[in-house]
Amino acid sequence: MKDATAIVGIGQTPFAKQLPESEKTLACRAILAALDDAGIAPHEVDAFASYTMEETDEVEVAKAIGAGDVTFFSKVGYGGGGSCATVAHLAAAIATGQATVGVAWRSRKRGSGARPWKNTTVQLPTPAQWTRPFGLLRPADEIGMLARRYMHEYGATRDHLFNVALACRNRANQNPAAMMYERPLTREMYMTARWISEPLCLFDNCLETDGALACVLVSADRARDCRRRPVYVHAAAQGLPAQHHGMVNYWNDDPLRGPAWTAAQQLWKHADFCPQDVDVAQIYDAFTVLIPLSLEGYGFCGRGEGAAFTEGGALEIGGRLPLNTSGGGLSEAYVHGFNLITEGVRQLRGTSTAQVPDAATCLVTAGEGVPTSALLLRS
Amino acid sequence: MSAPTAPTALTALTKDGLLLPVPDDDGAPFWSYAAAGELRVQACAGCGTRRFPPRPCCPRCQSFDTEWQRMSGRGRIWSYVIAHPPLLPGYARTAPYDVLVVELADDPAIRLVGNLVAAPDAPLGSVPAARLRIGAPVKAVFPVLGEGENRVTVVRWMLERP
Numbered sequence: 001m002k003d004a005t006a007i008v009g010i011g012q013t014p015f016a017k018q019l020p021e022s023e024k025t026l027a028c029r030a031i032l033a034a035l036d037d038a039g040i041a042p043h044e045v046d047a048f049a050s051y052t053m054e055e056t057d058e059v060e061v062a063k064a065i066g067a068g069d070v071t072f073f074s075k076v077g078y079g080g081g082g083s084c085a086t087v088a089h090l091a092a093a094i095a096t097g098q099a100t101v102g103v104a105w106r107s108r109k110r111g112s113g114a115r116p117w118k119n120t121t122v123q124l125p126t127p128a129q130w131t132r133p134f135g136l137l138r139p140a141d142e143i144g145m146l147a148r149r150y151m152h153e154y155g156a157t158r159d160h161l162f163n164v165a166l167a168c169r170n171r172a173n174q175n176p177a178a179m180m181y182e183r184p185l186t187r188e189m190y191m192t193a194r195w196i197s198e199p200l201c202l203f204d205n206c207l208e209t210d211g212a213l214a215c216v217l218v219s220a221d222r223a224r225d226c227r228r229r230p231v232y233v234h235a236a237a238q239g240l241p242a243q244h245h246g247m248v249n250y251w252n253d254d255p256l257r258g259p260a261w262t263a264a265q266q267l268w269k270h271a272d273f274c275p276q277d278v279d280v281a282q283i284y285d286a287f288t289v290l291i292p293l294s295l296e297g298y299g300f301c302g303r304g305e306g307a308a309f310t311e312g313g314a315l316e317i318g319g320r321l322p323l324n325t326s327g328g329g330l331s332e333a334y335v336h337g338f339n340l341i342t343e344g345v346r347q348l349r350g351t352s353t354a355q356v357p358d359a360a361t362c363l364v365t366a367g368e369g370v371p372t373s374a375l376l377l378r379s
Numbered sequence: 380m381s382a383p384t385a386p387t388a389l390t391a392l393t394k395d396g397l398l399l400p401v402p403d404d405d406g407a408p409f410w411s412y413a414a415a416g417e418l419r420v421q422a423c424a425g426c427g428t429r430r431f432p433p434r435p436c437c438p439r440c441q442s443f444d445t446e447w448q449r450m451s452g453r454g455r456i457w458s459y460v461i462a463h464p465p466l467l468p469g470y471a472r473t474a475p476y477d478v479l480v481v482e483l484a485d486d487p488a489i490r491l492v493g494n495l496v497a498a499p500d501a502p503l504g505s506v507p508a509a510r511l512r513i514g515a516p517v518k519a520v521f522p523v524l525g526e527g528e529n530r531v532t533v534v535r536w537m538l539e540r541p
Contacts, residue, residue: 130400130432134478145458145478152458195475196463197463198460198461198463251490
């Protein structure tokens with residue numbers, strides 16, 4: 001599958017706390033923008049992939065945009081853990097001849113819609129019976145628990161988490177499409193912010209966004225004839241570790257060794273390059289603490305060194321590993337990580353608003369702390 | 380040993396707006412034992428390996444034969460958060476409050492989510508947050524939540540050295 005397929009089109013709607021249009025309309029706009037970007041007609045689309053949490057289905061989207069006969073469609077579970085897997089499934093389908101033009105998308109009105117943790121009726125009995133009655137209600141609480149333990153075991157501090165929040169905010173301040181474009185962040189703002197789930201404060205949490213994004217995949221052969229410079233899917237992986245429990249991963253021997261480790265093992269096994277060769281990274285940032293955990297999991301540093309890795313501007317432009325260069329989920333938009341994929345593509349096209357000079361390789365990851373997925377992209 | 384019948388908890392909220400556990404088939408015995416004031420953990424009747432949360436078969440030897448082993452009820456705080464709003468109304472009213480993960484003294488790989496309370500029937504957040512620290516020894520208490528037919532006994536924790 002290595003380099004057999006390429007992302008040739010990306011599209012998105014504006015990002016805002018509240019957009020007037022429906023999720024279905026936003027999905028169609030993003031998909032059509034991505035197809036236009038690729039120079040591919042909608043009737044050529046024969047594959048779709050999205051998230052199980054996506055509420056616009058293939059039938060509705062296909063008939064609205066004018067897709068042709070569709071021969072592959074797939075949805076990936078576990079919320080933001082599925083983002084990169086949507087591309088991975090399309091890549092596998094195209095590489096094995098099941099389809100020729102694939103569209104992956106995510107459309108979500110998380111900014112103006114309901115907060116999922118407020119709907120108690122949709123909680124699954126397992127593991128909710130072990131957590132919800134005690135007031136462990138939100139992802140911020142569940143990940144906050146792991147964050148406190150991580151800080152305790154490895155000496156990570158709030159300043160380390162601030163390094164992550166600041167890097168994302170600095171990139172958003174360069175990106176006119178970002179929700180936080182005109183909103184700089186200071187250390188004082190961070191240190192005096194209200195708590196959400198201590199040790200996580202407001203700025204450790206991602207945004208709440210209305211918006212949609214999409215990308216278009218074709219074979220490497222076809223990609224050469226498209227409008228834009230192809231961005232190749234060099235390697236892809238999903239990860240569900242043995243004895244993993246999702247975001248409440250409290251019940252195995254090593255709760256801080258998350259799905260990133262499993263995905264990473266598979267990813268690097270099939271890659272021609274290693275972590276030290278990654279020019280820029282788009283790492284899923286629903287919470288700041290997921291960055292040090294992911295840096296360890298994907299092999300950018302040793303176990304317990306993820307927090308220290310963020311020191312000295314390492315995540316900024318010019319640092320060891322420029323991070324989330326459109327602002328990420330913390331400061332551009334939180335659309336289940338799909339904006340990390342499109343920003344990875346822009347970096348390798350050379351069109352990011354915070355361009356890493358000569359970026360040729362990019363790691364994109366999906367939600368850590370849940371069954372996850374990841375992509376290695378190259379130009 | 381055969382497990383007692385699971386308590387019924389069809390209504391998900393107490394009158395104060397707290398969520399009641401809604402047991403599944405695998406978890407039901409835990410709540411029944413808790414109602415009897417016992418902290419028991421599912422274990423494989425074949426190889427003896429304990430597992431949590433409960434599940435149909437043993438991930439080590441694949442046996443479907445299970446037993447419920449009684450624990451001492453002693454443990455240590457493995458981690459904790461202090462939850463602040465926005466929260467469900469019943470929880471927002473008592474916020475900020477702590478939520479713990481406790482590792483059991485009998486088997487540190489078995490961990491339970493709970494709350495630290497000043498007395499068995501004390502409310503969420505009844506212990507000052509400054510008293511919490513990772514590693515602090517705690518002991519299980521068994522308060523009853525809910526009213527009438529929706530009464531469910533849960534496991535919470537008190538500091539061994541308050």
